[in-house]
Amino acid sequence: MTTVIAQLSACLSDRLIHFQTTEDWRDWKWQLKNSITDASELDFYDPVGEDEIQGMKLAERRYKMSVTPYYLSLADWNNPLDPIRLQCLPDSREVLYSCEDSSEDPLNEEMHMPIEGLVHKFRDRALVLTTxxxxxxxxxxxxxxxxxxxxxxQTNAIKRLEAIADYISRHHEIREVIFSGGDPLMLSDNMIEMMLGLFKKISHIEVMRIGSRVPVTLPMRITDRLCRILSRFRPLWFNTQFNHPAEITQEAQEACERLQCAGIPVSSQTVLLKGVNDNLETMKILLQGLQRIMVRPYYLFQCEPVKGVDHFRTDIKTGIDIMDNIWGETAGLCIPHLVSDMPEGKKRLVGRACC
Ligand code: SF4
Incomplete structure (x- = not known):
């Protein structure tokens, strides 16, 4: 821990991050309070060139930026193509590069929203956009x-959740509620407890699921208190998103362990991203690392045609080739389904990995 703080302090200087104690570093609220939300906060650091800063500023005018000191500390600042940097720092290509088939909402979620904040695309599942x-x-x-x-x-959020719960209570075909966002674990513990309690009361809801990236980007958010709350709402599944081996840190492993010890299984829905994990070696290390920390590699998602994301897309063949080769090289427990989300509300399994 001390090493991480020293490294980050060295690269970001105390102009930006005012380290107090290791306790601060382990406090998720401190991490959020000290998040980097403006590209110009990085302009003193030499390896980030002026062009890159200008590109970041251009992109963040349309798509905002926020990065926790923790996640930033995983980056290699001497590598401009570092996969952590690629995932969290704005890039001019978000506004300057676009493919013809991309759109703001390629999965047509807005069309499947009977009420605000609820996507009902799959007959037996409902997706709640919490924040x-x-x-x-x-x-x-x-x-x-x-x-x-x-x-x-928060007041509006409560009203909205109550309206969603009312809709779901009238749709008996729904057996599973998935909480996504944004990130549902950005809500307070009390709010999470209230939300889970609201949906748990609906008699035909058999299972709930949380989709959250905090084990990867803010692992200190997985506190003992939060785990105690979550454990009361089992069967509760937890899907996160590890995309690169550098994200499998001691902190991330401990966060996943806390969830597992609370009786909550953790899976990863990795996204296939150009420049981050679109090669056999990186993907193999990532999937084996997930197996080692007992996070089940569940899906490998084809990157969708989303405006502002096109520079991360690979062709379908890249994923199929990677999965074909991994099949021959590692155990089945490490193998996710390679899937592509479809606008009509289906998932298309791609290639051999789905058989
Ligand atoms: S991928 Fe998940 S955690 Fe990341 S910005 Fe989107 S909703 Fe938030």
Whole structure:
């Protein structure tokens, strides 16, 4: 821990990060309070060139930036193509590069929203968009369109959740509720407890699921208190998103362990991203690392045609080739399904990995 703080302090200088104690570093609220939200906060650091800063500023005017000191500390600052930097720092290509088939909402979620904040695309599952806040705004996010919406007040959020619960209670075909966002773990513990309690009461809801990237971007958010709350709402599944071996740190492993010890299984929905993990060796190390920390590699998602994300897309063949080769090289427990989300509300399994 001390080494990480020293390294980060060395690269970001105390002009930016005012380290107090190791306790601060381990405090998720401190991490959020000290997040880097403006590209110009990086301009003193030599390896980040002026062109790069200008590109970041251009992109962040449309798609905002926020990175926790923790996640930033995983980056290699001597490598401009570092996969952590690529995932969290704005890039001019987000506004300057676009493919013809990309759109703000390629999965047509807005069309499947019977009420605000609820996506009902799959007959037996409902997706609740809990908040538009995230610990880190991942540059490859498929809901970038939400980021700029003003934060909803907690009062409105409660009313909205009650309206969603009312809808779900009248739709008996729904057996599973998935909490996503944004990141649901950006809500307070009390709010999370209230939310899970609200949906747990609905008699035909058999299972709940949380989609959150905080084990990767803000692992200190997985506190003992939060785990105690979550454990009361089992069967509760937890999906996170590890995209690169550098994200499998001691802190991330311990966060996943706390969830597992609370009886909550953790899976990873990795996204195939150009320049981050689109080669056999990186993917193999990532998947084996996940198996080692007992996080199940669940899906490998083809990067979707989202505006502002096109520079991360690979062709379908890249994923198929990687998975074909991994099949021959590692155990089946490490193998996720390679899938592509479809606008009509289906998942298309791709290649041999789905058989
Ligand atoms: S944490 Fe999830 S929802 Fe938030 S920016 Fe990253 S990918 Fe998008």
């Amino acid at each position: 538009n806040r995230c610990a880190v705004y991942c540059r490859h996010c498929n809901r970038k369109r939400y980021w700029s919406q003003s934060n909803r007040t």
